[in-house]
Amino acid sequence: MKRQNGTYSTHPAPERAVLVSVEIRGKKTDWTLRESLAELGDLTRAANAEVVARVSQRLVRPSRTYLGKGKLDELLEIIHDEDIDVVVFDDELAPAQQKALEDILLVKVIDRSTLILDVFAQRARSREGKLQIELAQSEYLLPRLAGQWSHLERLGGGIGTRGPGETQIETDRRLVNSRIAKLKKDLGKVRTQRSEQRQNRSNSQAAVVSLVGYTNAGKSALFNRLASGNVIARNQLFSTLDPTTRRLFLPSGEQAVLTDTVGFIHKLPATVVSAFTATLEELEYADLLLHVVDLSHRGAVAHHDVVEGILDELGLSAIPRILVLNKLDRVADSPDDPLTERAMQLISMSKHSVVTSAELGWGLDDLRAEISSVISMDAPTPTPA
Ligand SMILES: Nc1nc2c(ncn2[C@@H]2O[C@H](COP(=O)(O)OP(=O)(O)OP(=O)(O)O)[C@@H](O)[C@H]2O)c(=O)[nH]1
Ligand SMILES: [Mg+2]
Known part of the structure; x- marks a missing residue:
């Protein structure tokens, strides 16, 4: 080369x-x-x-x-x-x-x-992740099959381009369609398993807290800090695809369950959202969402809005949430106005917010206290006997 x-x-x-x-x-x-x-x-x-x-x-x-x-x-x-x-x-x-x-x-x-x-x-690492991504790719490919085939023909023929063009497209379509049906069936089994696991968890009565946010905001880093997990936190887009769950100990002595999951992005393809149902369904059962935003990013407010938009589309906007403004250490040394403005703008958008640095461990006690308080606020008041 x-x-x-x-x-x-x-x-x-x-x-x-x-x-x-x-x-x-x-x-x-x-x-x-x-x-x-x-x-x-x-x-x-x-x-x-x-x-x-x-x-x-x-x-x-x-x-x-x-x-x-x-x-x-x-x-x-x-x-x-x-x-x-x-x-x-x-x-x-x-x-x-x-x-x-x-x-x-x-x-x-x-x-x-x-x-x-x-x-x-x-x-994608887990079987579930691989199934979901293959489903998304197949659904994306289906309407594009015809174009791909004629494209090969135009490139001058050769191996793989000879034969009954349109018939080949039909065969390809049928193959992709039957693969989609098989993937959906396999994912159906995954969803059943997940719902059984959820049932076990809900029997334990612990509140479920889920991390959500734009990709690379620091969800996994916070997850590891809060719940002593070992999820890979890397400076790359979409490090995490599979939901991971750990126990979370709160200052009040209560326990909750913390889930880390896939990040969102601007213009997330519809095929991804629909294929990742098994993963995203985890969020439906959350009692509380921690919406993590990278405060040091110039696009922090736009990122926040993209995530809120997707949560809304998924029908999750009614779940209580805490806005977590993360990566404070990256901005603490630069007291520039736009940044303060950005922080104020974000804080004004949410009823509950906490500023953190998952990297340096800042603000974690405040975050745990806020989680405790929102969970107990939200808990059904016991009816007097
Ligand atoms: N400086 C600084 N870096 C951080 C902080 N939190 C996370 N990071 C870094 O930001 C990068 C992304 O962190 P992750 O925890 O992987 O982000 P994520 O939100 O889980 O990302 P996806 O799984 O891709 O959606 C990693 O390099 C982290 O080390 C922080 O508070 N300060
Ligand atoms: Mg992650």
Whole structure:
């Protein structure tokens, strides 16, 4: 494998990627193009590709080819000059859009959903996680099968492209459909097991406290601090996919159960949300949610809103919650105004909030006390005999 600088390596070089983002004019959003592209860059690196260039455009609405003609020409020039292997779009592309773009650009075109699914697939460890991600990928693939096949034909035939085109698509569709049915059946069994485990837990009457939040906010780090767990906390997107549960001792002497689970992200593909039912169902049974936000992140408020939006879609907005403003140590040395403003804005959004550093152990006693107090507030008052 020859590198750009002329040296040779036995490892395959990372794919060279150009990122493409569009801002729709007049659409109200908390996300600036810059922030959106920065996050797309994190996802691209998490999928082991190298970000070589970025292209963005403000449009009234994306066209059949997503970008305008001039921008496409600019993109083609970058693809040529920078030896690009893959173009990554910051939205979910319709199957026809993806096909039209591949026709023009003649390199691999992937969208944000494919990227997220790829990162999830890399991280999946447990059988449940693997089943869920395969289901999400199959459901994403199904409407795109026809495009993929004709694409192979256009590339000039050869092995795998000969034969009865449309019939092949039908066969592929049937195969994917029957795989989806099998995955759903297997996941049904997982859900039954989970509900049995939950039943055992609810027999113990301990309150269930679940960590939720944007990916990389510090949920697993807090989980480990609060419950002496050993969940991997890493500076990478989607470290945790599987729910993990530990006992949590509260200052009042009570015990609760603490669950760590998958992180959320802006534009989380619908196929992921529906495929991760077994995982997300854990949240439905929570008595209290700890919504963890990375206070040091410029996009903290937008992250908060994305998570609240997804909780709302999942029908979980009625569960009491504590807002945990984490990574205080990363901001404590920089008393700049926007940060204080960000913290104040977040605090004003929630009835209960605590500031922590999972890294240094700050604020944990306050958090435990707040958990105790919200749980006891929420507990049904015993009826007098
Ligand atoms: N400086 C600092 N770093 C932190 C703090 N909390 C977590 N981190 C770091 O932030 C990164 C992400 O932490 P995780 O606990 O893995 O985040 P998560 O929310 O579980 O992320 P996902 O599982 O990917 O959704 C890790 O590198 C942690 O060490 C904190 O309070 N301060
Ligand atoms: Mg985690």
